[in-house]
Amino acid sequence: MDAYDKGSDARQGQDGPGGPGGPDRPDGEADAAETTAPEADGAPEAAGAREAAGAREAAGVPEVAVVPEAAGTAEVAGAAEAAGAPEAIGAAEAAGAVRPAPPGTAQPAAPRTGVAALSPRYQVGAVVALAVVAVAVCAHIGMVFLHLAPSNTLTKQHGDVVDEWVFPEFEQNWKLFAPNPLQQNVSVQVRAEVSTADGEIRTTGWYDLSAEDGRAIDGNPLPSHTQQNELRRAWDFFVASHDSDDRPVGLRGTLSETYLRRIALLRLDRDGAAGPGGVVERVQYRSRTTNVEPPPWSGEKVSDRPTVRELPWWSVSAETRGAKSGQTGQAAREGGAA
DSSP states (O other), X not given: OOTTOTTSSSOOSSSSTTSTXXXXXXXXXXXXXXXXXXXXXXXXXXXXHHHHHHHHHHHTOOSSOOOOGGGOSHHHHHHHHHTTOHHHHHHHHHTTOOOOOOTTOOOOOOOOOGGGXXXXXXXXXXXXXXXXXXXXXXXXXXXXXXXXXXSOXXXXXXXXXXXXXXXXXXXXXXXXXXXXXXXXXXXXXXEXXXXXXXXXXXXXXXXXXXXXXXXXHXXXXXXXXXXXXXXXXHHHHHHHTBOTTSOBOHHHHHHHHHHHHHHHHHHHHHHTOSOTTOEEEEEEEEEEEEEOOOXXXXXXXXXXXXXEEEOOOEEOHHHHHHHHHHHHHXXXXXXXXX
């Protein structure tokens, strides 16, 4: 009889003779047989896949490999596409992967920046401007070097040109880094001859201008540049441009005298030296220099006697006369207008 005949006793369902509850086999054997029974024609492949999955699960290997962000490149996307895995391709694109351009496609050129972005005409102009600046900087550095360098052939032949370039804007000196810095206290003083309102001539006492600047600076957290340097630099300018007989050396010497006269007039006017109705006719400067006492451990001996340098009288009548004439003319104009 046919094994698959409905009338046979091969399998009659769960209650049949061949069923799980049948008399021919126990329930456990029936369950095992049904579990291991092939489900389709590709049963060996499916069984192998299930066995491989079970082995991976037993070994703790995840079924789906996680693609790191660093590997989210065009190669990952290309491999996923070649493998025919659309889900993997979507994951790679979400992770930032960029598909490679098809072969033969020209890549866009990077934009140019800086001087390269300019047109050729402007590039030439930029190069010329940079060259001019470089030459000017080198020339300036050379002039300052010759000004500070010891006397040599170039400074002897072209010293006037170097001085015209350096003075007065780029003046340099070595006082800050000198091996023997200034170790003296210099006090600059001035007095004046004043013509009073009744026609008499009187001579004022000495006004210590350096002491006035010192009092203005002492205790002041933000002293002005004028209080600190105007008088000091003016006196240094005078000493450097005059010989030992107080005669000016060149145009700079005459300019330094004019500068000191103007400072004297401003300071004397501030102190009220002329008095009511008085006019300053002449001024006279003098300097009092004393050595700074060396520290006890040095063993150096210096003189404590001050050195006084007294300059001749300088007439300032031209400046004061111009100021008086200006005031007189202004008063006359005001009177005529009234």
